[in-house]
Amino acid sequence: MDGSGLFCSLKASYPDFKLDVSFSIEEGELVCIIGPSGCGKSTTLQLITGLIQIDEGSVLLNGTDITQAAVNQREIAMVFQDYALFPHMSVEQNISYPMKLRKIKKMERREKTAALLNLVALSAYQKRKPQELSGGERQRVALARALASQPKLLLLDEPLSALDAKLRKHLRDEIRRIHDETGVTTLYVTHDQEEAMAIADRIIVMSEGKIEQMGSGEEIYRNPSSLFVATFMGEGNLLPYGVLAKCMPEYKVSGEETTDQDESSQLLFFRPENVLVQDDESLPLPAFLPHLAFSDAIVGNCEFSGTHYRLSCLWEGHTIKVNTQRKPRGTHVRLGIINADIKVFMQGKNVGNLSTKVGE
Structure with a gap:
């Protein structure tokens, strides 16, 4: 790597689980982490954000060591499974909130919020509350709010898992479109093999706290490095x-x-x-x-x-x-x-x- 993007070397131990992974993501890439439940996918994201402290290793983002940085100083945004929107705020208030924390002027906040609403195709929904939206609409609001902080790294933790299959397929295409338009470096956790192969530039396959293989979807599907990867990534x-x-x-x-x-x-x-x-x-x-x-x-x-x-x-x-x-x-x-x-x-x-x- 030339210093741009993300480099991680993460080690953490728990009573019944050990995680030991190292990988890099180029600036502007969309990389998926996939693996069975309990393999360490979400733990990896939390270690990168600083929500969990690593025992050993480092996290470098665009050449800057953020291993010991506070969570709010890492310039990382994360979208959770449940979206975590503020129920008392409207759509536009939810999206503009990260900019308000950064003390961006009101007029600039309005302009950027309008641009983000347009990006996620929700321009007509700015006054609605989260409870008035469908699951797919709430997911897009959460994504827009994450992008509002202008992160250097976007983390998505199974953002489509609560949606039905048809809507998941539509929204994964939308996420890829939004990624291509913004160019933000993205790490996307999913349990869905088809979703990972459809959306990712590269895929990380994890098992029991370790990386089994990293490569393009086609490479992993056609030339799996291990029997675990072969049987996990599709039928055989x-x-x-x-x-x-x-x-x-x-x-x-x-x-x-x-x-x-x-x-x-x-x-x-x-x-x-x-x-x-x-x-x-x-x-x-x-x-x-x-x-x-x-x-x-x-x-x-x-x-x-x-x-x-x-x-x-x-x-x-x-x-x-x-x-x-x-x-x-x-x-x-x-x-x-x-x-x-x-x-x-x-x-x-x-x-x-x-x-x-x-x-x-």
Whole structure:
């Protein structure tokens, strides 16, 4: 980094939890932190703001060490899950409040409040009280109020978690638009994988107080560094390495012998959308590259999702999930997966795709 943006090295210990993370965010980036409940997402935000003191480490914002700075001196704004709006104040009063604390003149406050109301598309709501607004409208007021303090860093702690799915999708697009218009460096905590991949420049995946992987949404989804990341960031299939003997009887693994112990510590992982389906016994699988073939799989469940069919197939005692555009005509199908789309995990770590492992 050139000094702009955020750099964090955070260590904190609690009776039943330890957090140890280090990461940086470039100025103007929108980065999402995602992980299961209790992994340390919200704790990380509170350590950055100073609401919780770190045991060891530092927080640098645009080159300035704010580790020991008071909460109100860090030039950080935070939007909480419940928005925390003042119920006795109107929308415009809520938004202008941070500027009033900074003793900005009344005329300037009005101009900036009007600009923020326009930014969040609430210009016609300035006189309403929070209780007169919908959940999505309150969320946008909270965002405008946070931006009113002209922060160098904006923190969002699961701001859409209380909203229904359709409204969440609309508002995540609005948050991204507002971010792009303001350019404020943003750290966004969510539990929703789709939300993170849709909105973020980069994603931090956390587990048990540590960072498992950081990268673009596509990188994390297509090339997960660990089995935890692979299974957390979307659906997938896990099969024991030993199935290769049934799918590829002549396989060799990089020219070396493999043992039962090697195979028990290794797993094959692939996404449902990468599985090929053939329901006509007279035709071959539509695959022209080296692949695994699962013959005589039984379709146990078939659901239509609106954009594709979700199949749950049983093969040799293993369940294989499949996303396909066409509903199978029968209950018995052949499945195929190109080797390059299969990740191999050894003791939970990504060691490459199957193409490299079988020496293609």
